Amino acid sequence: MTTGAAPVPPTVEAGSLPGVTRSARPTAWLGGLGVGVVVLLAFMPSIVSQADTSILLNFFILLTMSSMWNLLAGYAGMVSIGQQAFVGLGAYTVLVLADGGFNPVAAIPIAALVCAALSVPISLLVFRLRGGYFAIATWVVADAASLVISSIGSLGGGTGKPVPGLSSLSPKSFEQVTYWAALAVVVVAVGMTYALLRSRLGLVLAAVRDNEVGARSAGARVVTARRIVFLVAALGCGAAGALLAVSQLNVQPASVFNVQWSAEMIFVTMIGGIGTIEGPILGSVVFFLLQQNLAHEGAWYLIIFGALAVVIAIWAPRGLWGTATAKLRVQLFPVGYYVGRTRRRDRPGSAPPAPPAPPVASTV
Amino acid sequence: MAPLLELVHVKKRFGQVTIAEDVSFAVEQGAAVGIVGPNGAGKTTLFGVVSGDVRPDAGDVVFDGRVVNRLDPAARCRLGIGRTYQVPRPFDKMTVFENVLVAAQQGARARGGVSHAHALRALESTRLSDDANRLAGSLGLLQRKRLELARAIATQPRLLLLDEVAGGLTDLEVRELVDVVRAANAQGIAVIWIEHVVRALLATVDRLLCLAGGEVIGDGLPRDVLASPRVRDVYLGTDATAAESVA
Numbered sequence: 001m002t003t004g005a006a007p008v009p010p011t012v013e014a015g016s017l018p019g020v021t022r023s024a025r026p027t028a029w030l031g032g033l034g035v036g037v038v039v040l041l042a043f044m045p046s047i048v049s050q051a052d053t054s055i056l057l058n059f060f061i062l063l064t065m066s067s068m069w070n071l072l073a074g075y076a077g078m079v080s081i082g083q084q085a086f087v088g089l090g091a092y093t094v095l096v097l098a099d100g101g102f103n104p105v106a107a108i109p110i111a112a113l114v115c116a117a118l119s120v121p122i123s124l125l126v127f128r129l130r131g132g133y134f135a136i137a138t139w140v141v142a143d144a145a146s147l148v149i150s151s152i153g154s155l156g157g158g159t160g161k162p163v164p165g166l167s168s169l170s171p172k173s174f175e176q177v178t179y180w181a182a183l184a185v186v187v188v189a190v191g192m193t194y195a196l197l198r199s200r201l202g203l204v205l206a207a208v209r210d211n212e213v214g215a216r217s218a219g220a221r222v223v224t225a226r227r228i229v230f231l232v233a234a235l236g237c238g239a240a241g242a243l244l245a246v247s248q249l250n251v252q253p254a255s256v257f258n259v260q261w262s263a264e265m266i267f268v269t270m271i272g273g274i275g276t277i278e279g280p281i282l283g284s285v286v287f288f289l290l291q292q293n294l295a296h297e298g299a300w301y302l303i304i305f306g307a308l309a310v311v312i313a314i315w316a317p318r319g320l321w322g323t324a325t326a327k328l329r330v331q332l333f334p335v336g337y338y339v340g341r342t343r344r345r346d347r348p349g350s351a352p353p354a355p356p357a358p359p360v361a362s363t364v
Numbered sequence: 365m366a367p368l369l370e371l372v373h374v375k376k377r378f379g380q381v382t383i384a385e386d387v388s389f390a391v392e393q394g395a396a397v398g399i400v401g402p403n404g405a406g407k408t409t410l411f412g413v414v415s416g417d418v419r420p421d422a423g424d425v426v427f428d429g430r431v432v433n434r435l436d437p438a439a440r441c442r443l444g445i446g447r448t449y450q451v452p453r454p455f456d457k458m459t460v461f462e463n464v465l466v467a468a469q470q471g472a473r474a475r476g477g478v479s480h481a482h483a484l485r486a487l488e489s490t491r492l493s494d495d496a497n498r499l500a501g502s503l504g505l506l507q508r509k510r511l512e513l514a515r516a517i518a519t520q521p522r523l524l525l526l527d528e529v530a531g532g533l534t535d536l537e538v539r540e541l542v543d544v545v546r547a548a549n550a551q552g553i554a555v556i557w558i559e560h561v562v563r564a565l566l567a568t569v570d571r572l573l574c575l576a577g578g579e580v581i582g583d584g585l586p587r588d589v590l591a592s593p594r595v596r597d598v599y600l601g602t603d604a605t606a607a608e609s610v611a
Contacts, residue, residue: 017484020461024497200469200479207455207466210500214453217415219441219471219519339461339484339496 018341022198023334030332041183045176057179057247059288060186061240062264066272066280067186067193068236069265074275075197075205076229079131081262082138085122085145086115086234088257090241092149095156095251098165105166105181108242115238116231123230127223139259146257160252163245178247185243189236194277196232197335201225209275267305271312273319277333282321366429368393368554369445369523374413374423376406376578383409384420385578391523391556396549398565398586399558401575402598407558408450410575411525414556415447416440427523441471446521450528450558452512456501460492463500463511464518471519486518490544506537510544517548524548526557530564542567562590574598 045053065083072078093111098104126137150158166174196202204225207215216222245251264287272283290308294301316323325331367390376384383406391397399407412418414425416437424431432440441447446467455463461483468474468482487493490510495503500511509529516524526545530538542564549555549568559565565572565586572589574582576598582589589595 017481020480203466206458210455210457211453216437217441217447218467218515219438221438337462
């Protein structure tokens with residue numbers, strides 16, 4: 001720097017930087033609300049009927065799965081239609097462990113970890129492909145897993161097998177134990193999603209979503225981020241599959257490896273709002289409300305689901321939550337950053353500061 | 365002192381088009397180098413070769429004594445090569461602060477409060493502090509260019525590659541941008557700046573490279589390079605007045 005005589009602007013000193021928070025508004029009450037909802041749900045088996053408890057349990061399973069699919073597709077840009085691979089593998093891990101004398105409920109976290117471990121070699125295979133090819137590849141992997149397991153006689157072959165180990169429980173305590181297990185899994189799944197999106201990885205995912213080349217040039221390890229998300233999604237879907245095995249006390253390849261699981265995950269996420277933590281929650285509620293009210297209509301209920309998906313995909317592509325909060329910028333799970341104001345030192349030679357822009361909550 | 369960046373016999377062709385034909389040059393620590401040349405001379409491609417976006421057909425890229433040919437853009441960024449793109453690539457749905465924070469956390473591998481400080485300082489040095497909470501997608505051109513620069517600065521680079529950051533800006537805006545680049549350079553960051561706005565370059569760099577037809581046809585003091593017959597010959601077609609005004 002030898003040419004020119006333009007004044008060099010004063011260098012920035014430390015110690016005068018504004019504070020950084022995670023939301024423009026106080027959020028402590030949201031945490032309280034979350035705890036309240038979970039506590040209320042924990043008491044539900046004593047409040048509502050056995051049939052309703054069972055519906056809630058299936059709601060938790062679907063919410064766990066769709067939160068994982070949302071993480072994959074909505075945040076990491078990986079549209080998988082083969083997540084049932086991990087649902088099935090989770091269920092069969094519980095079956096194998098229970099056959100070996102292990103408590104099926106205690107086997108749920110192990111099944112989740114087994115699925116996470118299996119996702120590593122599977123990712124080596126499917127990560128070679130992108131977009132639609134990736135989607136098809138995941139489905140192929142799920143069908144291959146189903147076919148391999150169906151051919152193993154000791155696992156019950158194509159007809160499946162009952163899960164032993166819980167017959168000593170009374171119907172009431174079986175129902176409670178499986179319900180609480182499902183509640184625990186869904187709380188961990190949503191909590192993990194939230195923690196992940198608030199972390200540095202979450203910021204990377206948001207950057208990759210907005211501009212992959214820009215993210216790479218800012219130092220983001222895009223493939224590593226995708227691998228972690230794929231692993232977490234396998235973990236969650238594995239736990240959901242394990243819950244299916246425990247709550248139905250029976251594992252059948254055609255059922256646990258059914259592509260219908262992925263279809264439901266996609267439906268719920270699209271309806272609720274892809275790329276938001278709240279979306280799958282709202283989507284799962286809508287799904288179950290519709291299912292309960294339309295179940296007696298037979299095939300019509302599937303037709304109505306399909307029509308609803310089409311309507312939302314065309315006229316409200318951000319889903320119910322995304323559309324409803326587009327203007328309000330409400331976030332139940334704040335994952336962005338907010339820079340507070342500081343006293344501004346006068347800087348000689350620089351223009352007076354522009355009027356402050358209105359605070360805008362992030363939509364990361 | 366060993367050079368910070370060295371290109372050794374770099375070759376790059378896209379089909380029949382030669383972008384770089386045996387390009388070699390070195391840039392010292394803390395230097396400020398400008399690159400000019402007609403459109404299609406391979407300037408941006410050369411940046412791609414340095415930043416890792418473009419794989420050369422032959423030759424080596426040496427950064428800080430280390431051959432980085434096989435490293436991807438993220439790894440090179442983490443080593444200290446920050447770059448901006450001619451067309452800014454903001455993260456539209458994130459706030460300005462979050463845009464820069466990613467760079468501080470990933471490129472500079474900073475965590476927590478340190479990453480916040482890196483990001484806030486990058487915003488302050490590019491005069492974006494007042495826009496910290498705005499969505500990047502709502503920024504105008506000048507601010508997008510500044511954000512692109514802020515993000516590169518937040519990676520705490522030792523080498524900053526600027527690709528036409530002054531293009532499309534008014535004189536006043538260009539002057540402000542020059543101040544920002546000079547300040548970064550004054551802090552010891554080496555700068556290589558591709559720019560058609562020659563005024564901006566001359567206020568900043570003490571060495572000028574001219575690229576044409578995949579070759580370095582001029583290298584030296586800006587005044588000498590712009591006065592050389594070969595460079596003037598190339599430039600008469602594109603930006604004659606700029607060359608004229610300094611010759």
